[in-house]
Amino acid sequence: LDLMENEEVHAILGPKWSSQAKFVIDLGEKAQVPIISFSATSPSLSPTQSHYFVRTAYDDSSQVGALAAVVQAYGWREITLVYEDTEYGNGLVPYLVDAFQEVDARISYRSVIPLFTENIDIVKELNNLLTRQTRVFLVHMTAGIGSRFFALARDAGMMSEEFAWIVTDGLSSLLDPFISKSLDSMQGVLGVRPHVPLSESRRNFEERWRKLYAERNPHDEIADLSLFGLWAYDTVTALALAERWHGILQ
Incomplete structure (x- = not known):
């Protein structure tokens, strides 16, 4: 302030x-x-x-139509919703409920995971999910807790063909830069995310970014830019242009 x-x-x-x-x-x-x-x-x-x-x-509600379309395409009728107990996690729930109702599906159980929960508590909840009949899960989490959750789900034997997993763009938009360990635990997971066309300006920017990143971090592996990285660049650029035009107009 x-x-x-x-x-x-x-x-x-x-x-x-x-x-x-x-x-x-x-x-x-x-x-x-x-x-x-x-x-x-x-x-x-x-x-x-x-x-x-x-x-x-985009706000998160923009993806519920695509998520409902995935559920409808596979003919699933009941879904277990797993989400983090934050503003981010809770905000999407009513939109998902409405979207699934439109395709004759419903959320049969809600698994709410505290953001700073211990691994042992996640394991307990995974064991609880195993006792339930539904084998289709939609996970709405940010990358930190989401990568932990899927690593523990793999260890619990829940990443086999018996189970179906869908993730929202909070995870899928960050999959490219994830380390291989996180990706290994998410093999077979379906995800939705916004599409950014591969334009000439985007290719030029990503080339400049990789070069600059390599110069400043010579010992690090260069990961692909996530969707949020592209949005961050566009946002800073727009803010700089606005400040420049503000000065000109004054």
Whole structure:
């Protein structure tokens, strides 16, 4: 708040997580400073509710039609929903319920995982899921807890052909940069994510990014840019252009 009121901040880029966004958006509203986020995707955070919140990414509700289409295509009628207990995780639930109803499917059980839970507690919940009849799971989690969850699910023998797993774009959009260990535990998982066409400008940007990354991190393996990385670049570029035009107009 001190930065907003006393340091003449023109805009704030962030925060990273939906769970942090509501508090920061409220501060931006009070200080009349725009909050611009490319990663706070929960539909419960609506730019229409605040004149000072700008989201430069799709909100999570945009993917429920695609998720319902996957469920319908395979003829599944009951799904277990597994999601993290955060603003991000909870915000999508009502949209999923409505989307599945439209394709004659339903969420038969909700498994809510605390964000900072211990591995032993995740294992207990996986054992609980094994006692239930449904073998189709939709997982809505961020990368940190999601990669842990799937590693433990693999160890519990739940990644076999007997089970079907779907993930939302919170995980699928970050699969490319994941380390191989995380990918190994998610073989066979279906995911949806927004599509960004491979244009000439995108190819040029990614080439420049890889070159710069290699120069600054010569000992690291170069991972592909995630969707959020592309959105971050577009957001910073738009903010810089806005600041430039603001100066010209003044």
